Amino acid sequence: MHTYRGHRADSFRPIDVLELNELRARNRTFNGAYRRTALATLGYALTALRLFDSRFLRIGILYLVLSILLFALGYIRARHSQHDFSDRSKTSALYDQALPTVGQEDRREYGRPFITAGRDVVAVGALVMVVEILLLAFVLQM
Secondary structure (H helix, E strand, O other): OOEEOOEEOOOOOOOOHHHHHHHHHHHHHHHHHHHHHHHHHHHHHHHHHHHOOHHHHHHHHHHHHHHHHHHHHHHHHHHHHHHHOOOOOOOOHHHHHOOOOOOOOOOOOOOOOOOOOHHHHHHHHHHHHHHHHHHHHHHHHO
């Protein structure tokens, strides 16, 4: 169970508006982007499956698989962000090497410093690249 300043996640209340804005921004960044992308891809898959003839079936299924995998990556990323900003999270060597943002050196810190999820970005990039290659192959076979 993750706690935030000693409170469970369900009973945690931000101290002020600044902390609330920071938590909302992190939620939009970490969780929202993956979910929005997966929903948009799912909508495209359903459109291809429902509106077009059977020649587009493989394309619709390909986008359906992509949206499911994006939902899975988003879930994993959300779990990581819950762990990263909880009280019991351990600081890795990467966080010790993180440089403060210019102009933000004397500001209040909310959890650990933000570090881009490089492995997640590479995984999504590789996944989309494979889907685009398969999509090109499907289109060329038509």
